[in-house]
Amino acid sequence: MNDPLFILLVGVIIVVGGIIGLKLHPFLALLLGAFVVALLTPASVIEQMAIAKGTAPAAAAALAKKSIGERIATEFGNTCAKIGILIAMAAIIGKCMLESGAAERIIRSMLRLTGIGKAPVAFLVSSFFLGIPVFFDTVLFLMMPLAKAMTLRIGKNYLLLVLCIMAGAAMANSLVPPAPGPLFLVGEMNIPIGLMMVAGTIVGLFTITAGYFFALWANNKMPIPLRDSLDARLEDIQAIAAKDDKQLPPLGVSLLPVLIPLVFICIDTALDARATPGQTSSFFSLLQFLGDKNIAIVLGGVAALLLVVYQRKDQNKPEGLTPFVQAALMSGGGIILITAAGGAFGGMLQQTGISTRIADLTKDYQMALIPLAFLIAAVVRTAQGSATVALITASGILSGMANNASLSFHPVYIGLAIGCGSKLVPWMNDAGFWIICKLSNLTEQEALKTISPLLVVMGLAGLIVIMIGAQLFPLV
Numbered sequence: 001m002n003d004p005l006f007i008l009l010v011g012v013i014i015v016v017g018g019i020i021g022l023k024l025h026p027f028l029a030l031l032l033g034a035f036v037v038a039l040l041t042p043a044s045v046i047e048q049m050a051i052a053k054g055t056a057p058a059a060a061a062a063l064a065k066k067s068i069g070e071r072i073a074t075e076f077g078n079t080c081a082k083i084g085i086l087i088a089m090a091a092i093i094g095k096c097m098l099e100s101g102a103a104e105r106i107i108r109s110m111l112r113l114t115g116i117g118k119a120p121v122a123f124l125v126s127s128f129f130l131g132i133p134v135f136f137d138t139v140l141f142l143m144m145p146l147a148k149a150m151t152l153r154i155g156k157n158y159l160l161l162v163l164c165i166m167a168g169a170a171m172a173n174s175l176v177p178p179a180p181g182p183l184f185l186v187g188e189m190n191i192p193i194g195l196m197m198v199a200g201t202i203v204g205l206f207t208i209t210a211g212y213f214f215a216l217w218a219n220n221k222m223p224i225p226l227r228d229s230l231d232a233r234l235e236d237i238q239a240i241a242a243k244d245d246k247q248l249p250p251l252g253v254s255l256l257p258v259l260i261p262l263v264f265i266c267i268d269t270a271l272d273a274r275a276t277p278g279q280t281s282s283f284f285s286l287l288q289f290l291g292d293k294n295i296a297i298v299l300g301g302v303a304a305l306l307l308v309v310y311q312r313k314d315q316n317k318p319e320g321l322t323p324f325v326q327a328a329l330m331s332g333g334g335i336i337l338i339t340a341a342g343g344a345f346g347g348m349l350q351q352t353g354i355s356t357r358i359a360d361l362t363k364d365y366q367m368a369l370i371p372l373a374f375l376i377a378a379v380v381r382t383a384q385g386s387a388t389v390a391l392i393t394a395s396g397i398l399s400g401m402a403n404n405a406s407l408s409f410h411p412v413y414i415g416l417a418i419g420c421g422s423k424l425v426p427w428m429n430d431a432g433f434w435i436i437c438k439l440s441n442l443t444e445q446e447a448l449k450t451i452s453p454l455l456v457v458m459g460l461a462g463l464i465v466i467m468i469g470a471q472l473f474p475l476v
Contacts, residue, residue: 002042004354008383011037011349015428019444026434026444030341031072033429037348038068046071046351071351072344079343079431083137084336085294087435089301090141091332092325093257096304099324100311101243102254103149109251110146116154120164121212123147127168128208130262132176132201137435139169141297142258144439151226158226160219162440163454167211170432170455171462174387174419175200175207181391182419189395191412195475199412200419203462203469207420210461211454218450227441249311257304261296268292335438339431346385346429354383369407370417370470373398374463377421385429390422410475413466420462423455 011033018029043064050060063071097103114122123143130139147161174181177193177200186196248254268291271284289295305321373394381390395418426433427448437447 002040002045004352004357007037007040007352008349008354010040011345011429015345019428026338026428027341030338030345030428034072034075034341034345034348035068037345037352038071041348041352045353049351049353049356052356072348075347076340076344078347079340080336082343083339083431083435086137086141086297087336087339088329088332089297090137091328091335092301093297093304094141094145095324095328095331096301096308097145097254097257098149100254100304100307101248102257102304102307103145104153104243105248105251105254106146107149107153108245108248110150111153119150119154120157120160120215123150123161124164124168124208124212127165128172128204129168131169131172136169136173136432140165140432140436140439142261143169147440148226156223157219159222159224159450160215162436162442163215163218163450164212166436166451167208167215167454167458170387170423171204171207171211171458174391174422175204175416175462181387181422182415185391185395185415185418189398189411189415191410191415195410195412196415199416199469203416203420203465206465207458207462211458214454214457218454222446222449224442224446224450249307253307253310257300257307260303261293261300264290264296264299265293266291268296335435338434338438342385342429342431342434346389346431349383349385349429350389354380369398369414370409370467371463373414373417374421374459377418378424378459381422382425382427385427385431385433387422387430387432391418394418394421408474408476409470412475413470416466417463420459420466423459423462426452426455 014036015029015033018024018032019026022029024032047060047064050063051057055063066074097106110122111119123146127139127143130142143165144162147158147165150161151158176182177186177197182196182200185191186193264287267287271287271291290299305325308321308324376398377390377394380394381387395415398414398418428434428444433447433451436442436451437444442450
């Protein structure tokens with residue numbers, strides 16, 4: 001009864017069965033799953049897991065004594081702290097870009113550059129390179145309004161565009177520093193960060209190519225239409241799509257809500273990488289302040305709102321922006337609640353000791369290190385939902401083997417295998433799953449049939465590329 005694998009199985013049955021079988025709202029199903037998982041987890045296990053993560057013994061004991069409600073609320077709040085402001089402001093930015101015509105202007109410019117036929121490829125590559133310096137969820141927030149506007153412009157391929165965005169952002173997040181997971185991995189496994197960036201980009205381009213072909217197949221097999229949503233009604237987007245070029249904002253201005261957060265986050269990332277101890281100049285501190293992801297996206301939101309005000313200057317709308325912003329926040333609020341509930345469920349699973357249990361099962365498994373690394377990361381990701389946790393767990397398990405064994409290839413290949421394995425398998429315990437599901441208006445079943453296999457295909461394609469690369473270019 002106390003085995004983490006049994007608790008995991010129970011949690012999976014409750015969440016998946018509740019949402020698909022009983023038609024429960026995801027927020028309720030995830031909270032119910034978190035409650036049952038927490039109820040089945042002994043206090044002694046919680047204390048041991050906290051100590052294993054570096055928590056002081058007194059704090060670990062205090063955590064174990066907390067009530068189930070407190071522990072769930074804590075993990076719920078931790079997830080809100082990470083994504084709450086981002087989602088709220090991203091909802092405003094997306095609504096503003098659609099309302100002002102900025103998304104339409106960007107789409108028209110992109111079509112002139114690439115043509116309709118290559119638009120999905122442009123989304124794929126853009127999402128990948130945006131995902132290197134910018135958080136995964138931020139890329140989704142910035143790109144989804146463009147996908148909706150593009151779909152109305154070309155009249156088809158909505159699922160293809162959504163999957164291209166997901167494919168690019170997801171692979172960059174787990175393969176290329178300075179994303180948090182790969183950044184921890186290179187430090188744990190003593191891999192040069194420059195080598196990981198180059199190798200991760202190469203492998204990432206192979207994987208997103210495989211993802212693109214899967215997206216083409218899925219789009220043909222089960223085309224999904226663009227649907228009405230509270231923050232982006234189809235009739236409003238269609239009205240904007242019918243506007244003349246002169247009625248739309250200039251391209252440079254249209255890009256500001258996206259470029260402002262992107263530029264400041266990239267600058268902050270570069271400064272962190274080159275920072276020296278004791279560097280406290282006021283200019284450096286200002287850039288760090290502006291480069292904080294929450295501050296940066298708030299600035300993007302301000303730019304987006306000013307853009308709407310500018311575009312409305314000749315219109316008589318005395319109600320101002322309040323109803324407009326409220327509609328965006330109502331949509332974003334639902335995403336925040338579901339995502340935070342998913343974080344609470346994943347946090348309760350982590351407290352069961354599932355990662356340690358998986359490590360014990362695989363420590364004596366005599367398999368080549370590259371597929372072993374992939375397998376461990378994949379199992380941890382599937383079990384508890386976080387790609388970053390999967391990266392950290394797998395790199396911790398394998399760092400000693402990678403550094404001490406007499407390898408015939410560079411440890412970077414093990415790091416890349418961990419990154420690709422961490423993509424398998426996203427489902428309802430993953431906050432990113434809910435973000436893309438709700439932003440795109442896909443149903444849970446549609447997301448499980450498209451997004452989950454997309455990442456499986458890309459992860460397996462990456463494993464194949466990594467094993468071929470280790471054989472042909474061992475780098476030792």
